[in-house]
Amino acid sequence: MAAEKGEKKMSKRSTARQKGRDRGQMQHRSAIHDLLRVPRLRLFMAILCTIALTFGMGNWAADMKEPVQAAETEPAMGALCAAEYYGHGWTDWVPDNSPLFVSGSYPTAFRAALSNQPEGSTGTIQYEVNVSGSGWTGTCENGQTAGMEGGEMPLEGIRVWLNGSIAELYDVFTRVLTDGQWSDWAVNGSEAGEVGVGKHIDGIRIAVVKKGEQPAETASTVDPSRPMVALTFDDGPGRFDAQILGALESVGGHATFFMVGNRVGGHADLVQRMAADGCELGNHSWNHDNFSKIPAAAIQNSVQQTNSAIQSAAGSPATVVRPPYGATGGSCMQALGAMGYAAVLWRIDTLDWKTRNADQTVNTVLSQVRDGDIILMHSIYQQSADAASRIIPELVNRGFQLVTVTELANARGGMVPGAKYGAFHQ
Numbered sequence: 177m178a179a180e181k182g183e184k185k186m187s188k189r190s191t192a193r194q195k196g197r198d199r200g201q202m203q204h205r206s207a208i209h210d211l212l213r214v215p216r217l218r219l220f221m222a223i224l225c226t227i228a229l230t231f232g233m234g235n236w237a238a239d240m241k242e243p244v245q246a247a248e249t250e251p252a253m254g255a256l257c258a259a260e261y262y263g264h265g266w267t268d269w270v271p272d273n274s275p276l277f278v279s280g281s282y283p284t285a286f287r288a289a290l291s292n293q294p295e296g297s298t299g300t301i302q303y304e305v306n307v308s309g310s311g312w313t314g315t316c317e318n319g320q321t322a323g324m325e326g327g328e329m330p331l332e333g334i335r336v337w338l339n340g341s342i343a344e345l346y347d348v349f350t351r352v353l354t355d356g357q358w359s360d361w362a363v364n365g366s367e368a369g370e371v372g373v374g375k376h377i378d379g380i381r382i383a384v385v386k387k388g389e390q391p392a393e394t395a396s397t398v399d400p401s402r403p404m405v406a407l408t409f410d411d412g413p414g415r416f417d418a419q420i421l422g423a424l425e426s427v428g429g430h431a432t433f434f435m436v437g438n439r440v441g442g443h444a445d446l447v448q449r450m451a452a453d454g455c456e457l458g459n460h461s462w463n464h465d466n467f468s469k470i471p472a473a474a475i476q477n478s479v480q481q482t483n484s485a486i487q488s489a490a491g492s493p494a495t496v497v498r499p500p501y502g503a504t505g506g507s508c509m510q511a512l513g514a515m516g517y518a519a520v521l522w523r524i525d526t527l528d529w530k531t532r533n534a535d536q537t538v539n540t541v542l543s544q545v546r547d548g549d550i551i552l553m554h555s556i557y558q559q560s561a562d563a564a565s566r567i568i569p570e571l572v573n574r575g576f577q578l579v580t581v582t583e584l585a586n587a588r589g590g591m592v593p594g595a596k597y598g599a600f601h602q
């Protein structure tokens with residue numbers, strides 16, 4: 177019986193390992209990718225691209241395709257939205273295609289605006305909401321409040337559209353959360369939500385995309401009404417990340433990896449695998465620097481250098497930052513805030529680096545875990561990876577969604593630059 181159990185465990189692990197190998201082979205199949213792995217060549221290509229962009233070759237290519245379109249290098253236009261939730265007040269503005277949701281409450285009023293609207297374009301975002309008992313509000317636009325501020329009646333429906341020249345180039349998609357289910361996308365002013373049947377909206381998500389494109393689906397896998405937890409692994413990347421990624425892959429879970437910049441270059445394949453799995457790439461300074469003890473410029477340099485390394489490994493920089501040691505004194509918070517980052521801390525510290533004992537790490541997590549927790553582990557010890565291999569399936573068994581820090585934050589009201597977060601409890 178015991179032997180059988182052991183065998184099952186073994187075969188599960190080797191499947192995960194096999195999966196990792198397959199993924200590796202797939203990546204190596206591309207000849208261009210192989211070439212780009214040569215650091216000097218990659219640098220050369222980066223310089224070439226910079227020259228091309230500087231001299232407008234990128235714009236030229238974009239202009240050829242879509243003569244009226246703005247330059248491809250400008251940040252993409254997006255929708256921002258906020259809502260007043262009953263008993264909670266206004267949320268922060270959430271970015272394009274991110275869920276607006278406050279657990280245990282419902283929205284009573286709504287606002288939307290646009291970010292990065294192309295220069296020279298005309299028009300704005302317009303919207304109206306259907307308030308339970310009093311019906312559609314009439315058109316509001318660009319940050320105006322739709323619905324009654326301080327009201328008690330829930331919203332049953334919402335319509336969002338664009339006007340002016342932007343309406344010819346972009347579509348706006350809207351979906352709502354009702355009874356724990358996200359609706360299909362409603363496009364360009366069609367109604368989202370079921371009006372007049374005694375149901376109300378719990379969450380709202382709005383995305384602006386160029387005509388012919390669809391909103392990215394990445395964030396929709398998280399159900400904000402179900403419990404979730406953010407596992408975080410610090411100090412990598414290193415040789416035990418593959419085991420942790422295998423365990424996450426076998427349950428379709430996500431985690432956040434706070435990486436030390438100077439280790440990234442040597443493990444580019446792992447960093448790519450994290451990104452491909454939907455895990456979040458986190459910044460943990462260049463050399464495990466204590467941000468409480470160095471000046472703001474040095475902190476920013478350390479973060480930037482690490483971001484460049486992550487960017488060249490995975491194609492995009494880190495989306496979250498955790499100061500080493502959780503040290504947020506001195507210039508730390510002001511320096512991170514100025515770069516648009518919050519400090520991501522934790523609620524459960526497994527002390528895995530100290531105990532180096534898988535049983536103890538498993539027990540610490542499973543005896544304390546709560547919905548909305550951020551859990552601190554390290555990916556550079558075999559015992560931590562062994563503990564993660566046991567914790568990950570057990571959390572899923574207990575009904576937790578394994579999400580990234582940003583997924584957790586987005587489901588629970590978002591993060592503000594310059595603030596510290598250790599958990600996102602309801």
Ligand code: ZN
Pocket residue numbers: 410411460464500501
């Ligand atoms: Zn660390």
